Amino acid sequence: MSGEHPIIRVEHAVKKFGHFTAVDDVSLRVEAGQILGLLGANGAGKTTLIKLILGLEALDGGDVFVFDERPSRASRARLGYVPQGLGLYSDLTVRQNIDFVAGAFGVAEPPEAPEAIAAAGGRLVGDVGLGVQRRLAFYCALLHAPELLVLDEPTSGVDPLARARLWDTIHQQAETGAGVLVTTHYMQEAEQCDDLLLMSHGRKVAAGTEAEITAGTKVVEVSTPSWVAAFDALSAAGLPVTLAGRVVRVAGLERAQIDEVLAAASVPATVRDVPATLEEKMVLADRPESAP
Amino acid sequence: MSVRPAAGGWGAEGCTVRFTSARGVVTALSDISLAVPRGQVTAVVGGDGAGKTTLLRVLAGRVTPGSGRVSAPDAHDMGFMPSASGVWRELTVDENLEFVGRAYGVRGARLAARRRTLLERADLLDAADRLSGRLSGGMRQKLGFCLAMIHEPELLILDEPSTGVDPVSRVELWRMIAETAATGRAVVMSTTYLDEAERVASVLVLDGGYALYAGDPRNIGSAVPGCVVRGAAAVVAGQAAWRRGPETHAWFAAEVPAGSEGVADPDMEDAVIALTLAHDARAADPRAAT
Numbered sequence: 001m002s003g004e005h006p007i008i009r010v011e012h013a014v015k016k017f018g019h020f021t022a023v024d025d026v027s028l029r030v031e032a033g034q035i036l037g038l039l040g041a042n043g044a045g046k047t048t049l050i051k052l053i054l055g056l057e058a059l060d061g062g063d064v065f066v067f068d069e070r071p072s073r074a075s076r077a078r079l080g081y082v083p084q085g086l087g088l089y090s091d092l093t094v095r096q097n098i099d100f101v102a103g104a105f106g107v108a109e110p111p112e113a114p115e116a117i118a119a120a121g122g123r124l125v126g127d128v129g130l131g132v133q134r135r136l137a138f139y140c141a142l143l144h145a146p147e148l149l150v151l152d153e154p155t156s157g158v159d160p161l162a163r164a165r166l167w168d169t170i171h172q173q174a175e176t177g178a179g180v181l182v183t184t185h186y187m188q189e190a191e192q193c194d195d196l197l198l199m200s201h202g203r204k205v206a207a208g209t210e211a212e213i214t215a216g217t218k219v220v221e222v223s224t225p226s227w228v229a230a231f232d233a234l235s236a237a238g239l240p241v242t243l244a245g246r247v248v249r250v251a252g253l254e255r256a257q258i259d260e261v262l263a264a265a266s267v268p269a270t271v272r273d274v275p276a277t278l279e280e281k282m283v284l285a286d287r288p289e290s291a292p
Numbered sequence: 293m294s295v296r297p298a299a300g301g302w303g304a305e306g307c308t309v310r311f312t313s314a315r316g317v318v319t320a321l322s323d324i325s326l327a328v329p330r331g332q333v334t335a336v337v338g339g340d341g342a343g344k345t346t347l348l349r350v351l352a353g354r355v356t357p358g359s360g361r362v363s364a365p366d367a368h369d370m371g372f373m374p375s376a377s378g379v380w381r382e383l384t385v386d387e388n389l390e391f392v393g394r395a396y397g398v399r400g401a402r403l404a405a406r407r408r409t410l411l412e413r414a415d416l417l418d419a420a421d422r423l424s425g426r427l428s429g430g431m432r433q434k435l436g437f438c439l440a441m442i443h444e445p446e447l448l449i450l451d452e453p454s455t456g457v458d459p460v461s462r463v464e465l466w467r468m469i470a471e472t473a474a475t476g477r478a479v480v481m482s483t484t485y486l487d488e489a490e491r492v493a494s495v496l497v498l499d500g501g502y503a504l505y506a507g508d509p510r511n512i513g514s515a516v517p518g519c520v521v522r523g524a525a526a527v528v529a530g531q532a533a534w535r536r537g538p539e540t541h542a543w544f545a546a547e548v549p550a551g552s553e554g555v556a557d558p559d560m561e562d563a564v565i566a567l568t569l570a571h572d573a574r575a576a577d578p579r580a581a582t
Binding site for chain 2: 039040041043044129130131156157158159161162163164165167168185186187188191192193228231235241242243244279282283286
């Protein structure tokens, strides 16, 4: 996807806090109708990047355009934002929160609220369940029909059915032409995004579809009844070992190296190459010796 | 559901817990059973309000169920990591270990040995002098794990150890959890992440205090009543449908409708959503219960 007028265009963005570079030469585009997932460890720079796009932080280098302009109050009026903490006023009622947001965006008649929200209208936000709070935050972010939706960890702590309902809403927005930028820790949500951008230590380490990102990363799967011994031997050798059930996986190394370690530890095992997961790609990207 | 606590482990059987709140009586757990055998990781899965924390607190003896039985070791043979990690933020990493160790009678040479082993495994040795409040979320959760393990408990209870933890730290935490089970201890953890639940030996899926599924996570697909479908019928299924990226999946209480393709072995994500819908349908119309 590369339209003439992407909704978000970030070019070589840099943001420093003192000597710490939080965002280091990151470029991205979000087109109309596209869902871009921003993945990365804590401290990878995801939230800072979002703040640059919202105009809440000033750039130290590069450029950011939203709707073809630098972030401003005008661009803010055309986007909907759900922050990690949901951004609601917990000491106001549900109704007052809606009125406040509608007033701020100049919406005279907000769309009809879903029943769960309408039913809680007179209650303080702090007194309603987290599930209703989250739906309220989404409703408030969408009531001015934004052309861009920015979501920071929208589904953390949500049960699978409620999470599916939130993703239904996100897909509906994209299908009506909105661009969506969403951060997540939840690797399984990657499948809900059209494209992904992986960040580590402020840098972009990979971008593309899930298949494009994991392609070219070698993972060796070690199956053995003595999986504990295999796990210990490979960990002791300093290799990036993970467990999937009782199967041991090692990312980013050749089979021969694994065979060698297992042979030295006298652990009999079946060893084969398998496709990498996004999580493994991320762990490899985060290892200091694999700087891009 | 009648999972008896295995001879080689602990657990809860037929436990019901009700709380009285401003909104009336809330059933936090409804006839819940959970076996926590030694040598493996058992996971309790569900969203906020599913009853995960209540169940773990029942196992830890911190909540007494209105009915049901609990089998657990003495407090000094149990490690409990609360969802906020249980770390003292005003103390350094070392001070935390010393403070919690003392509460369990771990001191002197044993404390020094435990400290070294645990911090090494958690990759926290370099952070030993740091104030815990200044650690990253992932490091703090790993420290919380070390604190719960300081006295080498027989039963380790972890309440959402990985929530809000970045993927890289999650892998490290997971490694520590798996190693602990591998040394023969019983480990039970709660999580909102289904990919974690897929890795454990046994899983209990909770929704609103009810058990949707209990058993081997690999068999959850076959526990779904009716069927999960993709294709034309799914797209028009309304509230029974959900998106999986470019695809729409849906749950039907009966057989696969004409013109649609059944999802042969629903994965955990599809299965939990379908089981939740099936449970909601039964609750709405008890006569339809089978």
